[in-house]
Amino acid sequence: MALLVLLGVSAAGCLFSLVYVSCQDVSRQNRLTVFQDFERQEKEWQVLEKEYRDWQKLPLTLQKFRQDHILSMDEFAAFRRDLDARLAANGLPPPRIDFSFGKSLNSIKKVSAKFSLEGSYRSLKKFIFDMEAQSKMYFFSQMALSASGNTVKGAFTMEVYLGE
Amino acid sequence: MRKINYNLAGTRKIDVRTFALTLTVLFLALVLMNAVTIFSLTRLNRQNHDEKKETRFIAQKMEGLQQKILQRQKEIDARKKKWNQELTFANSLIGRKYFSFIFRLNFLEKVCGGGMRVRQLNIVNEPAGRMTMTINALAQNELLGLYKKLLPYELVIANENQSAENYQAHLSIKIKDEKN
Numbered sequence: 001m002a003l004l005v006l007l008g009v010s011a012a013g014c015l016f017s018l019v020y021v022s023c024q025d026v027s028r029q030n031r032l033t034v035f036q037d038f039e040r041q042e043k044e045w046q047v048l049e050k051e052y053r054d055w056q057k058l059p060l061t062l063q064k065f066r067q068d069h070i071l072s073m074d075e076f077a078a079f080r081r082d083l084d085a086r087l088a089a090n091g092l093p094p095p096r097i098d099f100s101f102g103k104s105l106n107s108i109k110k111v112s113a114k115f116s117l118e119g120s121y122r123s124l125k126k127f128i129f130d131m132e133a134q135s136k137m138y139f140f141s142q143m144a145l146s147a148s149g150n151t152v153k154g155a156f157t158m159e160v161y162l163g164e
Numbered sequence: 165m166r167k168i169n170y171n172l173a174g175t176r177k178i179d180v181r182t183f184a185l186t187l188t189v190l191f192l193a194l195v196l197m198n199a200v201t202i203f204s205l206t207r208l209n210r211q212n213h214d215e216k217k218e219t220r221f222i223a224q225k226m227e228g229l230q231q232k233i234l235q236r237q238k239e240i241d242a243r244k245k246k247w248n249q250e251l252t253f254a255n256s257l258i259g260r261k262y263f264s265f266i267f268r269l270n271f272l273e274k275v276c277g278g279g280m281r282v283r284q285l286n287i288v289n290e291p292a293g294r295m296t297m298t299i300n301a302l303a304q305n306e307l308l309g310l311y312k313k314l315l316p317y318e319l320v321i322a323n324e325n326q327s328a329e330n331y332q333a334h335l336s337i338k339i340k341d342e343k344n
Contacts (some may be wrong), residue, residue, distance in 0.1 A: 003190055010197040017204040024208055031219050038222050041229050048236050055243040065254055069261075099189065106250045131267050139261050145285045161257060 042051040069137040070108055070163040079138060079160060083131075092119045104164060105142075111160040112141070121152045138162040191239045263289045268339055270298070279306045283332070292318075296336040307331045 071079060086096065095115040102110040117124060128140065138160040145154045265287055272282060276299070284298040301307040304326075311319060316336040324333040 003187070003194070007190055007194050007197075010194050010201070014197040014201045017201040021204050024212065030213055034219055034222060035301070036228075038226050038229075041226055041233070045229055045233055045236075047239070048233060052236055052240055052243075055240055055247070058243070058247050062250055062254060069257075089326050106253050108253070121228065124189075125266065125269055128269070132264060132266055137257055137261060139263065139289060140265055141260070141289045143265060143285075143287050145282075147281065147283050 008135070017152050019137060053067055066108075066163055069135065069162050070164055071136055071138070075136065076160065076162055079136065082134075086130045087117070088132070090119070090123040092117045092123060092127060107164045109162045109164060111162055113158040114158055117154045117156065118148070118152070120149050124152055131158070190214040239279075259291060260289050263291075268295060271339060275310060277306050277309065278308060279303055292338075294318075294338045296322075296334070299333050299335065301333070302330045305332055307333060312337075 069155070078136075083097070086091075095117055097113055097115040100112045102112065102115075124145070130145075131140065138158055140156060141159045142157040143154060145152050170294050253256070261312070268287055272285070272295075276282060279302040281300045282297055283300055284296075286296045299307070299310065307324070311321065314335070317339055320336045322334040322336065324331065
């Protein structure tokens with residue numbers, strides 16, 4: 001009789017231990033969530049580190065951008081010679097060019113050049129193409145073309161950026 | 165009255181072998197169940213201990229990492245504050261440098277048919293800038309064909325004049341800033 005009672009108690013204990021282990025598995029899921037949070041945080045850190053490295057490189061990148069693309073005063077003189085040369089090469093009469101010098105922003109000065117041209121559409125287009133192909137920081141900001149008989153009249157505004 | 169006791173056993177003696185066998189089986193079952201219980205609980209206890217240790221370690225690391233993230237974010241914000249204006253300016257210059265007038269002229273040459281002529285054209289180098297133009301067409305269907313081709317480019321027709329000689333339309337479009 002005592003053996004049977006012991007057997008019953010043991011069976012109940014055994015069942016209880018199995019149920020308890022299962023319950024602990026559920027609570028283990030909570031701990032897994034902690035691990036997942038940690039992984040997420042690590043990924044966030046990696047992204048942030050990448051962003052930080054990019055920001056660290058930025059001053060050098062901006063400096064290189066200035067060196068490679070913003071014109072010095074000597075290069076501005078070269079630009080003006082180049083502009084005249086390309087106008088002549090495309091058979092466009094030498095225009096009057098009005099330069100206006102703007103205020104400095106981030107040590108870069110904007111210079112606007114306004115001029116009007118008259119010639120064939122092809123020569124005007126070739127001139128635009130030649131000027132657009134340059135890597136230095138000057139570009140057309142505005143143009144107005146109008147057909148006039150067999151020629152095209154064009155009013156152009158260019159912007160040139162000079163470094164200080 | 166005399167009480168009658170029935171003895172159904174074949175013999176009065178206990179079958180020792182069967183009894184011993186039954187007792188052994190019960191004992192073994194008892195041992196097995198206790199062994200399972202002890203094993204489960206011990207294993208669970210060990211796991212719990214290990215995991216708690218690890219969780220504590222992870223929690224400490226998380227706290228440290230959180231501090232590092234906050235610190236790094238502050239450093240990034242400081243750099244952003246210092247360099248953002250210059251970066252935005254440089255990006256705007258690059259965007260305007262890549263704006264191609266030639267691409268837009270080529271586009272117009274492609275969409276305008278033989279019976280049409282662009283009388284006036286204005287292009288402004290701005291991301292949201294629209295190309296405005298005056299088009300002359302000899303036939304109405306050519307002009308309508310042009311409208312159809314320009315529809316995907318946010319076509320706005322300001323006005324259209326019809327005369328005996330031709331059709332004239334003032335319109336504007338917006339082409340995505342891209343370089344070929």
